Amino acid sequence: MARTVQDYIRTIPDFPKPGIMFRDVTTLFADPRGFRMAIDQLLHPYAGLEIDKVVGLEARGFILGGAVAHQLSTGFVPVRKKGKLPGKTVEQGYQLEYGHAVMELHDDAIDAGERILVVDDLLATGGTAEAGIKLIERLGGVCIGCAFVIDLPDLGGRSRLEALGQQVHALCAFEGD
Template structure:
């Protein structure tokens, strides 16, 4: 069995959640397995191990879990990209499109120094809305994006393509088609 298949087998698929027609890819089953969690973090780091990374940005909420572990592996700081109203200091904000409206995320204005090299980490890339907004925030505060690392890519939704078209290096450990 390949490494990809072994990790993929640890992801739980939940049909019709959060609404009919959607298959939710639940990585909590992957994270609760010590070997699976370790391999996931190691493999997320590998494509960026030759880059010097100063900060890892994790997108709320599962990106916090994975991003913190990746930051630890890279000896980098960790920066949370949070939903509106969750950060206590001065923030920058970026909106992104949802299927049924808009949402926004924020980061502290002083979380990344100008020129610091940043890796974006999240559990899943679908349409690329939240990831694109997080990358906008990194650039607003002066960070230099070295890449984006995801556990799961849903390529049919086009998010990874959108990020690549913006010039970002994108890595994902596995893909699920048709979702």
């Protein structure tokens, strides 16, 4: 029987705290067939479109985004947690479940008018992705879509990004959080 991307993802109960079902994509990354399948499926809706750069969100988005950028023959740009990028950056704050965080992007990473695809492993509340989109737009880039391996629909991230006018592509979904 043919496997799906979801079949390669391990669930770890009660991590990082009791009640959380952690969706671990490292098992997907470690399997050559699974990893190839995920990359092919992430980029499929965007093949043939004009894309100037892929933005990967820290940290697993770097792995996926770099591979997608390679396959699309585009540049890759990391969006990182505050304090991780050298040089001049722009920053965007966003809310976490219990607190606040800040993401950064080099101020010269994206040129006005460039068409950008955002890639990450997991869409939960959408806060990190929204921060990435705002950074792209602040530099004059145009976000043409957001691609994720996993969607957690009960947490509302897809709706949040779609309310921003974004196309959301996810390879699989897990109900609950």
